[in-house]
Amino acid sequence: MREKMIDKGIEVEEKKGREGGERLFMKCFGDFYASAEKLLVWRTKKCAELLAYLFSRQGEGVSSVKITDILWENKNAGSAKSLFYTTLSYLRRELAQAGFPDLIKKSGNLYYLDIEKVDSDYKRVSQIIEKGDDTKIGQKEIEELVTLYTGRYMEGMDGSWLIEYREEMECRYLKKVREFSKRLIERQQYEEAELLLKKGISIDNYSEALSEWLIICYIKMGEGKKAVKEYERIKELLDTEFGVKINKNLNKVYLSLFERE
Numbered sequence: 001m002r003e004k005m006i007d008k009g010i011e012v013e014e015k016k017g018r019e020g021g022e023r024l025f026m027k028c029f030g031d032f033y034a035s036a037e038k039l040l041v042w043r044t045k046k047c048a049e050l051l052a053y054l055f056s057r058q059g060e061g062v063s064s065v066k067i068t069d070i071l072w073e074n075k076n077a078g079s080a081k082s083l084f085y086t087t088l089s090y091l092r093r094e095l096a097q098a099g100f101p102d103l104i105k106k107s108g109n110l111y112y113l114d115i116e117k118v119d120s121d122y123k124r125v126s127q128i129i130e131k132g133d134d135t136k137i138g139q140k141e142i143e144e145l146v147t148l149y150t151g152r153y154m155e156g157m158d159g160s161w162l163i164e165y166r167e168e169m170e171c172r173y174l175k176k177v178r179e180f181s182k183r184l185i186e187r188q189q190y191e192e193a194e195l196l197l198k199k200g201i202s203i204d205n206y207s208e209a210l211s212e213w214l215i216i217c218y219i220k221m222g223e224g225k226k227a228v229k230e231y232e233r234i235k236e237l238l239d240t241e242f243g244v245k246i247n248k249n250l251n252k253v254y255l256s257l258f259e260r261e
Contacts (some may be wrong), residue, residue, distance in 0.1 A: 024100050026055060028122040030151030036098040046071065046083070047091045052154055054104065054113040055120075056165050061110030070161045121148045122169075129176040137180050142192045146199045149173060174200055174207065181213050190221045206241070208234060212250045219257055227257050 026034045032052055034040045042048045049071060054062070064084055072080035088104070088111075095103050103114050125148050128141050153166045177200035184193035197214040201207065211234040218227035231246075231254045238244050246254075 024095075024098070024103065024118050026118055026120040026122070028055070028120055028154055029125070029149050031156035032154040036100070040094060040098055042094060043090045044087065046087045047094065049157060049159055050084075050087055050091055051095075051113075052157060053159075053161065054111065055115070055118065055122075056154075056162075057112065059112055059115035061107055061112040063109050064111065067111065071159070073160075122153075124148060125173070129172055131176075137183070139192055142180070142184075142196055145173075145177075146195055149199065149203070152203070170203065174204055174210070178209055178213060181210075181217070185213065185217055185220060188220070190217055193217045194221070206234075206237065208238075208247055208250050212253055215250070215253055215257075219253075224257055227254070 024034055024036055026032070032048065034048075034051065042051075050067070053067070053071060064081070068075075068077070068080035068084045072083050075083065092101070092104055095101065100117065103117055105112055105114055125145065128137070128145055131137065153169045154162055177196055181193045181197050181200075184190070184196070194214065194217050197210055197217060200210045201214065204210065211230055214230050215227045218224070218230065231250075234250075235246050238246060
């Protein structure tokens with residue numbers, strides 16, 4: 001039910017942008033798309049990639065030279081420059097037709113996206129994970145994190161430039177998953193912690209830290225069989241993939257399960 005409510009909430013934001021003609025919605029986790037009255041359809045894949053790149057810079061200006069070096073790295077300078085201006089023209093036209101003629105701006109020789117006119121799942125996830133360590137996180141926010149983070153950052157898009165953004169976002173997200181889960185367990189909110197930890201593991205199933213906290217969570221819940229299953233999963237995965245043993249601390253947590261019996 002919550003997933004539908006969150007999805008509905010996103011639709012409300014998109015509708016608000018359409019009626020006001022002021023905001024565009026971008027989905028960044030999993031497949032990337034932009035929508036206003038309907039999904040925007042790009043004339044070329046490079047139009048979508050250029051928009052994605054400018055969005056990823058979050059309003060920071062970038063020169064045409066750097067854009068061409070990144071998005072057309074295999075083209076010579078003259079050809080890349082021509083392709084950039086053609087793509088920029090297509091993109092601006094498509095945005096204008098959707099009601100956003102001034103979304104891409106230029107200051108001096110720098111291009112940037114008017115990020116204040118854009119709503120996104122990235123913005124909401126960032127708001128949640130940027131909360132301070134002492135800030136309480138509620139059930140609604142836990143479910144939002146799980147629901148909105150449907151895949152890696154712009155997962156369906158190619159481009160070597162995306163690697164840095166994906167890894168940075170994933171590190172921030174998983175760091176907060178660990179922090180939030182720890183606090184939830186301390187407050188005996190075990191079901192919320194389990195939900196969040198399982199989502200984190202679906203993103204990084206090699207993480208011993210996440211597995212350790214999930215096992216602790218299961219122990220606290222009295223779910224011994226689930227704790228054993230998770231331990232065996234991470235143990236077999238690390239041994240098969242990397243030929244390494246589980247760290248001592250995780251082993252210690254696991255062995256504590258049997259000391260309770």
